[in-house]
Amino acid sequence: MVSHSKSRILHILNYLWQNTDAEHYATTADILTYLDERGISCDRKTIPGDIQKLCDIGVDIEEERSRENRYSLSSHLFTLPELKLLIDAVESSKFITTKKSTELIEKLSQMSSTHQATELKSNLYISERVKPMNEQIYYLVDNINTAINHRKQISFRYFHYDQHRKEVPNNDGKRYRFSPYFLVWNEDHYYTVGYSEKHQKIGTFRVDRMKEVNILTADAVEKPTDFNLPEFTRQVFDMYDGSSETVTLLCKNDMMNYIVDRFGDAVETSPIDYEHFAAVAEVSVSQTFFAWVFQFDGDIQIKSPELVVDRYKAMLTNALGK
Template sequence: MAETKSRILYILKYLWHNTDAEHYATTGDILTYLKENGISCDRKTIPGDIAKLCNIGIDIEEERSRENRYSLSSHLFTLPEVKLLIDAVESSKFITAKKSSELANKLSQMTSVYQSEGLKRNIYISQRVKPMNEQIYYLVDNINTAINQGKQISFLYFHYNQYREEVPNNNGKRYHFSPYYLVWNEDHYYVVGFCEKHQRITTFRVDRMKSINILCSDAVPQPKDFNLPDFTRQVFDMYDGTKEKVTLKITE
């Protein structure tokens, strides 16, 4: 029983990586792959295993001939969808160049090896400005955990000088913050919440945060009348400040 389940999973893995709408695998191809992985079976067993996969919703196309051929007709993502995701990753200023390359390669593996090779040939990581903070993905995870647990966080914050060197804010002291939301705006990630230092709801750019600690202290409750869409519309470039009414004088 265990060997049967293992065999079926290996067949699915092989079809996933080696077939698509234009590329098929013969019964012989599948048997060779199984043998390479220490599984031996009769060729008459393969159609039954394929049928079991089809019965649970796996879209496998069968072409009957002297030697049956099989292909996984549809992957989790279509080729245009994967290309779209890769383009989004490549163009994001939030994702570092190194991580962009890693994610693009992982996304290309969501297709067959034939489609993946075509995608890899077309992958180009642009030279546009990219962040240098490789820890940003773990920062986002920590912030999200704190939000879900309703806890405060503390962190260091910095900006870059003209030489792209980190300059600490707040005299190098830690901020204490109650995070409410993570917001994607203008190709940057921001955290929205209550700042102890400023005693009001404010925002911080996640890629400029360092050394985030989740504290034992419960987060300051979010005001009942706080409306995130209204807040983001009022905050220019996601930096808060005093609201002012202005008059524009236009000369013809």
């Protein structure tokens, strides 16, 4: 058996990281067995000193002194609820492939003890129904992020799907030239926000529709000093491109959650009868707003102004092909 005094403390830390947490302890005998299996000679009197050295550099180790001392790494980098939240986000994301989801979840699980990792993955199900197939997305994101950090332009090809679900290149297959400012996550998709040379204005591109992203040597076009990202994304992603109107909605009582989710908890509401209430809100009259109302199958109705009601009726008529 070879002595490995220099690496012994790291082995002890690794063992505590993998096998202990606030509810699971390791005894001195457990640690000695682990070290022995790795050819590291040590006696039980050495362990408390090694543990103390770890504590001295800030490792949070809980010690229970008794005939057989017990130790645990009482705090990992993430708490169990935090890891569960991250894992659920990865699992449900339509942007991350099934293969990459599995890899990321495994890595996240390693941020906890093996006991907690088992608990984290016990009810896990990764659905392939809405997962993408393109593993290149992660490299695209990395290139865009690098360009943002170094304030460089990028070039890329962009595509859309035709009626046969085939990829069709945009811009006649020519490369776009773009100065990326931000990466934005919206509705389970990644977008890059920046200045488009082709469109001569700030715009967005969906990352999963981009191909062959190259970082250029040219410096990015400077972002306008008054550029407001939250306002820009609100306009672009919520499609607030219609005229602004004060609209009254007639809603069934169990629709209140949806009204608050859409317009905020300061929205003006008033009871109408035992089953309904009215909500008054400033909205951008657009197809997005009409589609939002339509999904509730009459439980939320547009009552005024008449001009908005007529536009909604016209949209429904067009949708029926009449």
